[in-house]
Amino acid sequence: MSTFEVVIGLEIHAQLQTKTKLFCGCSTQFGQEPNTHTCPVCLGLPGALPVLNKAAIQMAIQAGLALGCSIQNESVFSRKNYFYPDLPKGYQISQFDKPICLGGSLTIDVNGTPKTIGITRIHMEEDAGKLVHQGADAIAGATYSLVDLNRACTPLIEIVSEPDIRSALEARLYMENLKQILEHIGVCDGNLDEGSMRADANISIRPIGQKEFGTRTEVKNLNSFRSIERAILYEIERQKEVVLSGGKIIQQTMHYDDNTQKTVVLRSKENAHDYRYFPEPDLLPLVVTQAQIETLKAHLPELPQARITRYQSEHALSKSEAEIVVGDLDIMAFFESALALQSPVSAKDICKWTIGDVLALNKETKHLFSTSSITPKRLLGLLELIQAGTLSGKMAKEVLLKMADSTEDPADIVKKMGVTQISDTSQLDAFIHEVLNANPDVIEKVKSGKTNSADFLIGQVMKLSRGQAKPDLVRTLLLEAISNR
Amino acid sequence: MAYTSIPELHERLKNRTLTAKNLLDIHFSEVDQWEPKLHASLEILKTQAYEKADLVDAEFDKGAPMPLLAGIPIAIKDNICMSGIKTTCASKILENFISPYNATVIEKLNAQHMIPMLKTNMDEFAMGSSTENSAFGATRNPWDLSRAPGGSSGGSAAVVAAGEVPLSLGSDTGGSIRQPASFCGVVGIKPTYGRVSRYGLVAFASSLDQIGPFSRSVEDGAHLLQALCGHDVHDATSSQNPVPDFSKSLTPDVKGLKIGVPKELFGSAIADDVKQALVKALDLLTAQGARWEEVSMGSFEAGLSTYYILAPAEASANLSRFDGVRYGHRNTSATSLKEMFKKSRGEGFGPEVIRRIILGTFVLSSGYYDAYYLKAQKARTLIQEDFKKAFSHYDLLLTPTAPTTAFKLGENADNPLAMYLADIATIPVNLAGLPAMSIPCGFSNGLPIGLQLIGKAFDEATMLRAGYTYQTLTDHHLKRPLL
Numbered sequence: 001m002s003t004f005e006v007v008i009g010l011e012i013h014a015q016l017q018t019k020t021k022l023f024c025g026c027s028t029q030f031g032q033e034p035n036t037h038t039c040p041v042c043l044g045l046p047g048a049l050p051v052l053n054k055a056a057i058q059m060a061i062q063a064g065l066a067l068g069c070s071i072q073n074e075s076v077f078s079r080k081n082y083f084y085p086d087l088p089k090g091y092q093i094s095q096f097d098k099p100i101c102l103g104g105s106l107t108i109d110v111n112g113t114p115k116t117i118g119i120t121r122i123h124m125e126e127d128a129g130k131l132v133h134q135g136a137d138a139i140a141g142a143t144y145s146l147v148d149l150n151r152a153c154t155p156l157i158e159i160v161s162e163p164d165i166r167s168a169l170e171a172r173l174y175m176e177n178l179k180q181i182l183e184h185i186g187v188c189d190g191n192l193d194e195g196s197m198r199a200d201a202n203i204s205i206r207p208i209g210q211k212e213f214g215t216r217t218e219v220k221n222l223n224s225f226r227s228i229e230r231a232i233l234y235e236i237e238r239q240k241e242v243v244l245s246g247g248k249i250i251q252q253t254m255h256y257d258d259n260t261q262k263t264v265v266l267r268s269k270e271n272a273h274d275y276r277y278f279p280e281p282d283l284l285p286l287v288v289t290q291a292q293i294e295t296l297k298a299h300l301p302e303l304p305q306a307r308i309t310r311y312q313s314e315h316a317l318s319k320s321e322a323e324i325v326v327g328d329l330d331i332m333a334f335f336e337s338a339l340a341l342q343s344p345v346s347a348k349d350i351c352k353w354t355i356g357d358v359l360a361l362n363k364e365t366k367h368l369f370s371t372s373s374i375t376p377k378r379l380l381g382l383l384e385l386i387q388a389g390t391l392s393g394k395m396a397k398e399v400l401l402k403m404a405d406s407t408e409d410p411a412d413i414v415k416k417m418g419v420t421q422i423s424d425t426s427q428l429d430a431f432i433h434e435v436l437n438a439n440p441d442v443i444e445k446v447k448s449g450k451t452n453s454a455d456f457l458i459g460q461v462m463k464l465s466r467g468q469a470k471p472d473l474v475r476t477l478l479l480e481a482i483s484n485r
Numbered sequence: 486m487a488y489t490s491i492p493e494l495h496e497r498l499k500n501r502t503l504t505a506k507n508l509l510d511i512h513f514s515e516v517d518q519w520e521p522k523l524h525a526s527l528e529i530l531k532t533q534a535y536e537k538a539d540l541v542d543a544e545f546d547k548g549a550p551m552p553l554l555a556g557i558p559i560a561i562k563d564n565i566c567m568s569g570i571k572t573t574c575a576s577k578i579l580e581n582f583i584s585p586y587n588a589t590v591i592e593k594l595n596a597q598h599m600i601p602m603l604k605t606n607m608d609e610f611a612m613g614s615s616t617e618n619s620a621f622g623a624t625r626n627p628w629d630l631s632r633a634p635g636g637s638s639g640g641s642a643a644v645v646a647a648g649e650v651p652l653s654l655g656s657d658t659g660g661s662i663r664q665p666a667s668f669c670g671v672v673g674i675k676p677t678y679g680r681v682s683r684y685g686l687v688a689f690a691s692s693l694d695q696i697g698p699f700s701r702s703v704e705d706g707a708h709l710l711q712a713l714c715g716h717d718v719h720d721a722t723s724s725q726n727p728v729p730d731f732s733k734s735l736t737p738d739v740k741g742l743k744i745g746v747p748k749e750l751f752g753s754a755i756a757d758d759v760k761q762a763l764v765k766a767l768d769l770l771t772a773q774g775a776r777w778e779e780v781s782m783g784s785f786e787a788g789l790s791t792y793y794i795l796a797p798a799e800a801s802a803n804l805s806r807f808d809g810v811r812y813g814h815r816n817t818s819a820t821s822l823k824e825m826f827k828k829s830r831g832e833g834f835g836p837e838v839i840r841r842i843i844l845g846t847f848v849l850s851s852g853y854y855d856a857y858y859l860k861a862q863k864a865r866t867l868i869q870e871d872f873k874k875a876f877s878h879y880d881l882l883l884t885p886t887a888p889t890t891a892f893k894l895g896e897n898a899d900n901p902l903a904m905y906l907a908d909i910a911t912i913p914v915n916l917a918g919l920p921a922m923s924i925p926c927g928f929s930n931g932l933p934i935g936l937q938l939i940g941k942a943f944d945e946a947t948m949l950r951a952g953y954t955y956q957t958l959t960d961h962h963l964k965r966p967l968l
Contacts (some may be wrong), residue, residue: 045584045586045686046572046807047683047685049719049720050716051721079802081849088806090805090806090807139822273849276851281690282688282721282722346544464776
């Protein structure tokens with residue numbers, strides 16, 4: 001089967017996280033009562049007119065800048081004409097032959113090898129509404145369907161890749177990377193469950209070495225990383241079987257059914273829509289000045305890859321540590337605010353605790369970093385106690401658990417728990433004498449050069465101190481005491 | 486009283502020798518007499534009008550400062566949305582549609598305390614030149630009930646001519662204000678594209694549509710125009726250009742005014758009586774110090790075919806929202822989604838609307854787009870340049886508004902091309918986005934003749950000044966049809 005090469009291009013729709021819709025002032029908030037976030041414009045009432053949302057333009061430009069696109073000084077909205085009950089105006093306002101961004105790329109890491117996927121264009125468009133079928137899951141079989149237009153007119157960008165993707169894995173990685181970038185620059189919330197990102201995959205196969213592309217099929221509306229990978233895998237296999245059995249691939253649009261994990265035909269090329277695009281006369285061409293582009297460029301947040309590299313060089317994090325922090329905006333925000341507090345604690349230690357114990361604790365208490373009672377300030381309070389030698393790491397872990405249920409300062413909790421590390425030498429001397437007296441044979445072993453045996457004695461002292469002794473101080477005092485005997 | 490000027494009505498409302506209620510009584514009595522003959526109105530807003538009149542009178546009684554248009558009744562073309570009232574566009578598909586919101590122009594009329602009295606008849610979705618394409622029956626011309634009032638704003642022109650209201654609103658996509666103004670012997674103004682917000686005007690061809698006033702005099706029209714103009718955040722194509730004080734144009738002065746007269750509109754396509762009336766008008770203006778000369782403009786030859794590609798193209802998309810899903814007529818016997826769309830639209834739209842949707846769909850179709858739509862867009866650019874060039878020499882252009890006086894009802898009903906020719910002088914103006922108006926310039930066999938003045942973009946002022954001057958020298962606009 002490896003005689004075929006797979007060619008994939010992705011069209012990814014990402015919802016821009018503006019407060020209001022693309023062409024009206026209605027809220028874009030998800031999950032509201034049906035048809036409550038609507039107005040004459042997004043209901044497509046007679047006489048209503050679209051007015052372009054400036055924030056959406058900025059976000060589309062930011063996305064383009066993050067993906068290395070050239071931002072067009074003039075772009076044009078067009079009408080894409082078709083009838084469907086979720087499309088109130090009978091046309092979708094979208095960009096067609098003059099999109100806002102052209103040419104760009106995204107580099108993914110495929111099993112350690114970097115691979116650059118070209119981006120053809122990014123254009124802006126409005127979303128359609130939602131049909132809620134009654135009596136069945138799909139329109140087929142439903143007794144009737146209801147239309148919810150809360151989502152109608154929410155702003156989307158469609159990011160169209162070049163046919164540079166060569167496997168289902170690459171497709172998934174591309175979408176994951178894209179999601180991360182869009183989240184980092186704050187233009188998309190990346191919430192796949194709420195439909196914030198959806199992909200259409202154009203898939204074809206060709207014998208290895210052949211230059212011409214094979215006939216492609218388009219699989220629509222893939223809305224999770226899992227479904228994009230599975231749908232492509234399925235479609236590749238289906239196409240191979242067709243070709244190997246002497247058949248021909250027919251250009252058609254497919255739907256991937258998550259339940260059956262199969263692609264099914266929606267329509268073939270002969271039945272393809274003629275969308276009759278023409279420039280939207282209700283909107284003037286969108287003009288963006290070079291100065292506006294430069295301003296947005298200057299304020300573009302740091303991209304995830306650059307941040308991962310910087311964390312490694314500037315804060316001595318390992319690559320995997322940096323990836324974990326950068327991989328989750330909630331964690332990253334916590335880490336950044338901890339760094340901003342200018343504590344003597346190293347970034348590396350902050351990171352270890354953040355993605356270790358604090359992360360585990362937040363998971364257990366079902367909190368986000370942003371809502372957890374473990375604030376950056378409180379974590380640093382705890383880590384500073386370790387740094388000062390007041391607490392051992394092990395003790396700190398216990399204190400952290402207590403911190404989850406209170407808002408007290410870590411130092412106050414430590415006092416109440418009475419777990420402060422013992423660095424009072426007279427008290428430690430007493431424990432050491434007790435241990436040495438009980439283990440004369442071990443003393444001899446140490447004296448004869450078996451320094452490992454000292455660890456056993458240190459352990460005994462720690463035990464007596466109920467873990468509160470400072471280990472390195474114990475070692476010094478212990479070795480001193482042995483040499484004096 | 487039903488033929489009194491706005492400033493005089495305002496004076497009498499202010500000194501309380503007239504109340505807004507009286508004014509409504511007078512006009513509703515005209516409505517009662519004229520409507521059975523004309524069928525110019527689709528809805529009579531009696532209750533709301535009297536409620537509003539009471540409020541206005543209370544303000545006048547208090548001696549509160551009120552705008553010039555306060556308490557003045559007005560008729561609204563039925564493609565302009567008014568909250569809580571039916572907006573039918575004279576179409577079956579919107580027969581029972583009640584708009585939940587006001588068009589921006591309605592908000593502007595409200596701010597002036599004007600009193601909407603009638604929703605007026607029109608060609609369905611403003612497609613037509615005779616008001617015969619109304620799903621609810623044709624309107625008749627008050628000067629001759631066997632004739633058409635013009636269209637598509639025939640209802641709005643007829644009610645002003647008959648004295649049912651002193652003022653009305655129409656919309657003009659290719660001449661739909663000016664041509665009926667000409668046929669009915671009233672003043673009709675199409676402002677520069679972008680001057681008046683289109684928000685709440687049910688779209689026919691978005692890049693061409695403009696709302697404008699009907700009045701009996703240029704003076705009254707200028708006052709209403711003033712209230713309508715200005716940038717609107719709800720219309721992305723509305724202009725930010727400052728709006729001048731149009732009352733300053735109401736001075737009789739055309740000295741040194743340079744007028745171009747396109748010779749293409751003095752050929753065989755134009756009736757002799759119309760040409761003669763125009764020559765007289767030019768003589769009058771020349772006597773006042775204006776100068777005119779002939780100019781050749783290809784726009785008046787290319788306009789019609791360009792328009793009948795672009796306007797239907799835009800209309801085919803604009804009318805897609807009437808699909809039976811959310812509002813308007815729905816066929817309930819359909820057994821599939823596609824059938825529901827087809828039957829609802831097939832039953833809801835009249836023949837002329839269907840003709841234009843098919844035409845527009847065709848010219849946008851893949852394989853035909855370049856040959857038709859794109860070419861027409863290029864022609865439109867040439868037309869705009871043609872006008873720009875003309876206006877580098879002239880302050881105004883003067884043409885007949887329509888090739889003939891009002892034609893008989895049914896005369897062009899089976900010949901859409903002949904009907905389209907009625908707009909030959911007006912259509913290029915919409916393609917160029919310029920301001921223009923029709924003013925009465927004489928009668929032939931008892932039927933009014935209109936002349937069209939075309940101004941530079943955003944220069945309604947010069948056009949109004951010339952029109953005002955002309956009306957100080959003539960009395961055509963003071964004549965009224967008899968019941």
